[in-house]
Amino acid sequence: MTLDLDALQAIDVHTHAELSADGHPSLPEELEAGKAKFFKAGVPQPTVDEIAGYYRERRIAAVVFTVDAEAATGHPPIRNEEVAEGCARHSDVLIPFASLDPHRGRAAVHAARRLVRDHGVRGFKFHPSLQGFWPTDRAFYPLYEAIEDLGVPALFHSGQTGIGAGLPAGGGIRLKYSNPMELDELAVDFPALTMICAHPSVPWQDEALAVAMHKPNVFIDLSGWSPKYFPPQLVRQANSLLKHKVLFGSDYPVITPDRWLADFEQLELKDEVRPLILKENAVRALGLVAS
Template sequence: MRAIDMHVHPGTREYLVDAGGKYLSDALHYFHRHDAVVSVEEMAAHYRRLDMMAVLLAWDAETQTGLPPVTNDYVAEVVRKYPDIFIGFASVDPWKGRLAVRELERAVKQLGLRGLKCHPIAQAFFPNDRKFYPLWECCEALKIPLLLHTGTTGVGAGVPGGNGLKLKYAQPIPCIDDIAADFPNLTIIGAHPSWPWQEEMLAIAVHKTNVYIDLSGWSPKYFSPSLVQHANSLLQDRVLFGSDYPFLTPERWMADFEKAGFKPAVWEKILVGNAKRLLGL
């Protein structure tokens, strides 16, 4: 296996059109990916050709967007169909309270999903608000990682008002730092290079060993020197390859990664080793 892509969305109509609506339509325009919609079969074949596994993410921002989720059942069915390619992460709408906790328990215990993905900007919540702590307690009890979007987002990007989405929900300090301190047995993955708060995310990961960083959503040629430096040294065991497919393809990411200044000695860790350890593979 060449790599494990830790940040993959379904490139299907169910996600890009039905669940995403105007929000993801704008994101596809922002990333120049107008031809991104594919079938599940095409997506699986794509990753098989690349000799990669992919962490496939559900999506539920129903309270804020009014759009139907990409359900945990949908992701679990894709994983059942292609277990050699996909690993599933659940999503729940944090605003649904106890229903969200029960759905997360079902997604893990009954459907076999292996983590939780939340997008604080699209879901419009501060992760360190204690009203949402029952979700993180559930993650900790289930021994699953929590993947949280950080930094700016392509969702709503490039349009007046950003479709009403607010970036403040995705600032690592205090949002991720508070959770990492309050839940030391919870593995937290900060998704993306976290711009404009990259240094905050690096500081948290250096300070707290239960925090990882995935490198998705940006071509590596745009990574800050500080991010590359930390991935080559202090954080080499907690940095993860992710593409943010279909917005950025793994081929594009890998081609730029090889020229971005990462030491060959850390390539295997970033591309596959760290993910295998985190996921227990």
């Protein structure tokens, strides 16, 4: 099976694999409990197979990934191979991304090439705050060089995060690493690397808009927030100058596409802009090809 782009109503570029097949969670217990409290509900931990069923019912494709932050948290990640294999079982709706802890050095570079070549991975997710690194640290450039050479995108968390929010010392997570201005420098040094700046980038929303406006290879995804809470300048730019650079993302399971899409309908957007955000921009950013 392959994606039938014409049959899809949308492409969600930001969803999380929270649970491995043997029950291993993506986050340490204390961070998972803090995340659930922050989002004011017990957050479900779907398997990849459950994600597929959920999205298939809605005729939405989903980019799926976990986060490898073992160096910072001491918590072993869900295996990228397992996520990719699960997505391969449901290739009509799921698009596999991988996550590599940049602190793994040369091993991460080799893993990136192997995951794309042997496991069909279509991109990579980074969470600088959770993983504890400056994206512009030159020590990690060989990893970006490999991803650029592989021709797949890199998605970077930006702005604040619900992970660690409200915990003592924020769970040890530092927000400073997720300023989208870091991507501005990477966009200069890696002009052929498509980058997705994830989330409304509070408190750096204007910085994210400026980078996406200035750098052709930088997109913004709208995940992690209900659209009714989007900063007004984000809505204004998505409806005009950045209408080809903004992507639908939910952050499932903490925010469901049902809730996100219902609130998205209430935004004052031009009719021509809605299909761009919901699907067409993602087709371009992800390098998808119609079946």
